[in-house]
Amino acid sequence: MKRAARLGFRFGCLISVVAPIVAIVLYPRAKWLFAFALVGVAIFMLEHLTIKDPTPQALADEMHRLLTGTIGGWDVEEFEHKRIRDPQLHELWRRSLDVRRAPEEWVRMDEDHKQQIREIIRSLRELGEVRAAMKQSSPSPPEAN
Numbered sequence: 001m002k003r004a005a006r007l008g009f010r011f012g013c014l015i016s017v018v019a020p021i022v023a024i025v026l027y028p029r030a031k032w033l034f035a036f037a038l039v040g041v042a043i044f045m046l047e048h049l050t051i052k053d054p055t056p057q058a059l060a061d062e063m064h065r066l067l068t069g070t071i072g073g074w075d076v077e078e079f080e081h082k083r084i085r086d087p088q089l090h091e092l093w094r095r096s097l098d099v100r101r102a103p104e105e106w107v108r109m110d111e112d113h114k115q116q117i118r119e120i121i122r123s124l125r126e127l128g129e130v131r132a133a134m135k136q137s138s139p140s141p142p143e144a145n
Contacts, residue, residue, distance in 0.1 A: 014040075053086045056128035060121045063096055067117050069107040076104045088127060096120045 019036070054062070062079055065071050080103060084090040099116045100109055106117060 053084050056124045060124035063121050066103045067106050079103050092120050
């Protein structure tokens, strides 16, 4: 459902950008239609700014599914085109792609390459545990009365 919503969102944005441009070409006196194209661009920018990084555990689980071949639909494409802002997560994600560029081929890799991916998955899980421990040990902000 989440993927369908994302696809619909992007398709809607594409239409909101292309349709007014086509309308301007076909009906040049309606210059106000160009405002809809600007709305489409603003929606794209809003999506980019509000995207959240995956948790280390979620990224590790996704990599494990790719490694074991229990993937479906657009999982490979979504993994390859992640926009991760967290430097540690991004580095581990980039290292996984450097092992073998195409994640859909991870299932057929030799054991040495699979072991490299497993080490990255282990690092991600450890990072997730460290962050969870830090989050629990950090003092909560004082409550306002």
